[in-house]
Structure formats: structure tokens, C-alpha cells
């Protein structure tokens with residue numbers, strides 16, 4: 001039988017469970033994909049607001065970008081399952097993340113008046129860099145797709161209760177940043193405080209722009225304050241494009257030279273001076289190794305459990321008590337399976 005190119009028809013349903021959030025462009029629901037014989041899969045369903053979906057220019061950009069990102073399958077990226085339409089409503093079905101946004105983690109730290117450990121910040125940021133590196137260099141059918149996120153910001157970084165870091169909304173930003181349905185004209189702005197100089201000025205946006213945004217996010221993780229704060233367009237242009245890059249060491253006491261240098265390079269107005277996402281991530285990983293605090297999901301998991309005791313609900317449940325073994329504190333840990341492997345009794 002000839003199977004190549006054969007089309008298989010399928011019909012499906014989603015059951016909405018609850019509304020997770022209503023954003024400017026879409027509403028996100030926790031939902032279930034329903035299949036035959038009681039099959040269900042937990043998903044997130046992002047339903048695009050009508051005022052966007054009825055604009056043909058916007059819709060075309062949105063669909064083109066979603067098509068580019070459809071095959072981005074990586075542990076640090078929220079996976080897209082489907083782009084679909086029911087009647088006049090467009091939706092994206094994607095991996096459902098149980099956890100919190102990085103925005104919520106930063107806000108929680110600020111609320112508690114507790115700084116974030118640089119090693120934890122480096123772990124989170126390095127995982128976002130892995131996602132970006134994968135997308136920037138993604139090849140499909142022998143062709144580099146040059147995918148750019150364009151909206152790297154704490155609201156789009158999701159942290160699972162199990163301690164994994166996932167970047168969301170790949171390919172969604174372009175449509176939103178290029179076209180404002182209310183104004184019916186091109187709009188050059190992304191999220192105000194995470195804009196890159198070339199994006200504000202309407203220049204070409206490529207992977208360098210995502211690295212600039214990573215510099216802003218790392219700054220915010222380490223200082224718990226936004227780097228750029230101006231809301232008015234003119235002032236924002238002045239702040240990001242005209243004024244010299246802020247001296248990050250002024251705001252973060254005891255900032256390690258490697259992290260200061262990394263942010264300085266990433267935030268350079270000359271995009272050629274910015275490191276690749278891969279190099280950005282490597283510097284962060286080296287920082288952790290140097291400080292004998294390698295980042296791990298277990299550490300982030302423990303941190304989230306401590307900071308969000310009321311909502312913390314991990315997906316996994318370990319049968320054995322969790323062991324946290326750090327290189328520097330091995331001697332303090334109780335004798336364990338792992339220590340026996342290292343020759344300690």
C-alpha cells in the first residue's frame with residue numbers, strides 16, 4: 001500500500017478546565033485534549049482575542065511565525081502542539097506548565113525583601129540561553145530558520161514546580177510587535193522595558209536582540225529591579241537608545257566581574273559586541289562551577305517549595321527523601337547512596 005502522503009482525518013475536542021490568565025493578546029486556559037476510549041492529555045490552550053484574529057495582516061504574521069516555531073522541541077522551550085481554528089477563534093494548544101512565571105518569582109523575592117542567590121539566577125538564565133541558542137540555530141530541511149523570540153521577558157519564562165525552566169511564546173511576539181490592531185498600523189514596540197535599541201528604532205531584529213533582552217532579565221534577577229523603567233515612548237527611546245548603557249555594578253553590590261562583564265557585553269548598543277546565546281549560557285554555567293554551586297532542577301525545586309508554600313504542587317513525587325548533594329557540602333550530608341559511590345562511609 002502506498003503510504004507516502006496519505007492523509008489521515010481526525011476529529012478532536014478540548015475541554016476547558018479553568019482560565020489561567022487573560023493577557024493583552026489572548027486568554028490562557030488549562031484544558032484537556034480528549035481522545036477515544038477515555039484518552040486525555042493536559043494542555044494549555046491559548047485563545048487569541050477577536051480583535052487580533054479579525055485582522056488579516058496580523059493573522060498572517062501570527063500564522064507564519066507559529067509555523068516556523070512548530071518544530072522547536074527542546075527541554076527548555078514550551079512546546080507547541082497545534083495551531084487551530086474553531087469558527088472565528090484561533091488557538092494554540094501547547095504544553096501545560098505547572099509552576100510559576102519568572103515574573104512571579106522575582107516579585108515574590110521583592111515582596112519578601114530577599115535577594116536571589118547569583119547561582120540560582122545564573123542557573124535560570126543559562127537555561128533560557130539554551131532555549132535561545134537552540135532556536136537561533138535551528139535547521140529544518142537543511143535550512144536555517146533564523147528564529148528570533150523577540151519577547152524574552154520574565155513573564156514568558158515559566159518555572160515548573162519540578163525545577164525546570166521553559167521559555168514560552170516563541171514566534172508569537174513578531175505579530176504582536178509588528179502590528180497593533182487598535183491603531184491599525186505597524187507597531188514597533190515589544191514589551192516596553194525589555195526592548196532592544198534596534199527594535200525601538202525599527203531596525204532589523206535578529207538573535208542579537210534576544211541576547212540584549214537576556215542582559216536585561218539577568219540584571220533584574222540579580223538586582224530585583226527592572227533595568228529600564230521609562231513608560232513614555234520618547235523617554236524610553238532616550239533611556240535605551242541614546243543614554244549610555246547603565247553601569248550595572250552600581251545597582252548590584254558584590255557583583256562578580258564575570259557577570260558584570262557578561263551583562264555589559266549583552267547590553268551593548270553595538271549588536272556585534274553581544275555574545276551568542278550559547279556563550280552567554282556558558283559564562284553563567286562557568287560562574288556556577290567556579291562557585292561550586294552547579295545549578296540543578298532539584299535546587300530550583302527546593303527554592304520554589306520554600307517561596308511558594310501555599311501553591312507548590314510538583315508533578316513528581318519521590319519515593320525516597322530528596323538528597324541535595326553539593327560539591328562543597330558533601331561532608332555535611334548524611335551518609336547516602338551517592339556518598340558511598342564517592343567512596344565515603
Ligand SMILES: Nc1ncnc2c1ncn2[C@@H]1O[C@H](COP(=O)(O)OP(=O)(O)OP(=O)(O)O)[C@@H](O)[C@H]1O
Pocket residue numbers: 020021022023024025026027028044078094095096097098101151155156168169191
Ligand atoms: N503553557 C502554559 N502553561 C501554563 N500557564 C501558562 C502557559 N502559557 C502561559 N501561561 C500563563 O498565562 C499567563 C498569560 O500568558 P500570556 O502569554 O497570554 O501573557 P504574557 O506572557 O503575560 O504576555 P505576552 O502577551 O507578552 O506573552 C502567563 O503569565 C502564565 O501564567
Ligand SMILES: [Mg+2]
Pocket residue numbers: 155156168169
Ligand atoms: Mg506570554
